[in-house]
Amino acid sequence: MNSPTDRKKVLVFRELPPDQLARLQAVHEVTVANPRLPEQLPAFQAALATAEGMIGSSYPVNEALLASAPQLKVISSVSVGVDNYALPALAARGILLCHTPGVLDETVADTVFALLMASSRRLVELSNLVREGRWTRNIGEDLFGFDVHGKTLGLLGFGRIGQAIARRAALGFGMPVLYHARRPVDLALQAPELQGRALHTPMADLLARADIVVAMLPLSDSTRGMIDASVFGAMKPGAIFINGGRGATVQEDALLHALDHGTLRAAGLDVFATEPLPMDSPLRTHPKVTALPHIGSATFETRHAMAELATSNLLQALAGERPAAVFEQA
Ligand SMILES: NC(=O)c1ccc[n+]([C@@H]2O[C@H](COP(=O)([O-])OP(=O)(O)OC[C@H]3O[C@@H](n4cnc5c(N)ncnc54)[C@H](O)[C@@H]3O)[C@@H](O)[C@H]2O)c1
Numbered sequence: 001m002n003s004p005t006d007r008k009k010v011l012v013f014r015e016l017p018p019d020q021l022a023r024l025q026a027v028h029e030v031t032v033a034n035p036r037l038p039e040q041l042p043a044f045q046a047a048l049a050t051a052e053g054m055i056g057s058s059y060p061v062n063e064a065l066l067a068s069a070p071q072l073k074v075i076s077s078v079s080v081g082v083d084n085y086a087l088p089a090l091a092a093r094g095i096l097l098c099h100t101p102g103v104l105d106e107t108v109a110d111t112v113f114a115l116l117m118a119s120s121r122r123l124v125e126l127s128n129l130v131r132e133g134r135w136t137r138n139i140g141e142d143l144f145g146f147d148v149h150g151k152t153l154g155l156l157g158f159g160r161i162g163q164a165i166a167r168r169a170a171l172g173f174g175m176p177v178l179y180h181a182r183r184p185v186d187l188a189l190q191a192p193e194l195q196g197r198a199l200h201t202p203m204a205d206l207l208a209r210a211d212i213v214v215a216m217l218p219l220s221d222s223t224r225g226m227i228d229a230s231v232f233g234a235m236k237p238g239a240i241f242i243n244g245g246r247g248a249t250v251q252e253d254a255l256l257h258a259l260d261h262g263t264l265r266a267a268g269l270d271v272f273a274t275e276p277l278p279m280d281s282p283l284r285t286h287p288k289v290t291a292l293p294h295i296g297s298a299t300f301e302t303r304h305a306m307a308e309l310a311t312s313n314l315l316q317a318l319a320g321e322r323p324a325a326v327f328e329q330a
């Protein structure tokens with residue numbers, strides 16, 4: 001047990017699993033208050049005034065919020081993406097930001113692959129046919145799908161998760177992989193199993209050659225709206241588009257135009273510019289869209305591993321140690 005002076009005020013702004021909450025409560029003075037729940041907002045605001053550490057996810061931590069948190073030294077995000085944090089304001093205030101890279105890669109890659117298979121083979125549409133009693137004759141050409149094995153995969157973003165998707169595609173489905181990233185990856189060092197199977201490719205070339213384009217990009221100033229009409233226009237006719245990164249990297253009007261008036265075959269989307277997806281979004285019911293409610297990492301095992309890493313990050317930072325996963329701006 002640490003001394004009373006070592007006990008810091010910690011604000012938990014999204015539910016944590018009970019075992020991880022208990023780790024924090026054993027050492028620090030913890031307030032749990034979710035600002036998205038109106039009845040908990042006053043407690044959240046009161047706790048902000050004295051909190052030295054915060055842990056949670058997917059809530060906009062902007063300048064105004066930081067101005068109400070004068071004691072804050074560390075934020076531990078239960079996510080790998082950090083686009084909901086005002087990064088320059090955190091840097092200006094000397095607040096450390098931690099996140100959860102690595103522990104979710106395989107699960108998110110599984111989700112993206114499920115979406116890729118569902119979009120290519122029209123699984124949701126055809127399952128609904130059975131469920132709704134419309135399977136009254138053999139399936140004809142109008143309902144045929146599109147092979148995945150052997151097709152060329154184009155990856156926009158080739159980081160931890162992009163490489164996990166590439167392994168599934170190249171090693172499991174015999175797919176040549178082209179990728180676009182800020183810089184080429186040294187495959188011999190980082191992913192030897194992908195040597196000779198994944199190629200750093202200029203964007204225009206990738207779009208012209210890929211049968212399936214998967215976006216696995218973080219949201220930043222350089223990627224916001226990056227997937228626009230010119231990108232959809234440059235895709236191979238009949239291509240499939242999957243987004244497992246962040247919704248706002250895509251211009252959704254341009255995506256809809258490509259589906260309705262261009263040659264895009266289908267889209268599989270786990271993320272949207274606005275989440276939850278607004279009821280009036282045409283993407284919600286579009287016949288060519290398979291939409292998921294941002295479930296990339298949402299398994300029992302992985303969400304627990306994320307919470308555990310985020311809790312360790314926070315405990316280490318508050319103890320004056322270097323946390324395992326500090327977010328470093330590139
Ligand atoms: N759907 C989900 O539930 C889910 C789950 C986890 C992560 N994500 C999102 O996926 C993102 C990627 O995660 P990661 O761990 O693989 O990140 P990472 O940092 O390991 O990889 C990011 C990749 O994007 C590339 N990139 C960044 N900016 C670029 C630009 N302007 N142009 C071209 N390439 C660019 C980088 O070079 C790198 O290859 C996260 O930041 C998060 O937003 C979504």
Ligand SMILES: O=C(O)[C@H](O)CO
Pocket residue numbers: 057058078079080081082104296297
């Ligand atoms: O960034 C992440 O970790 C996922 O999108 C879950 O929020």
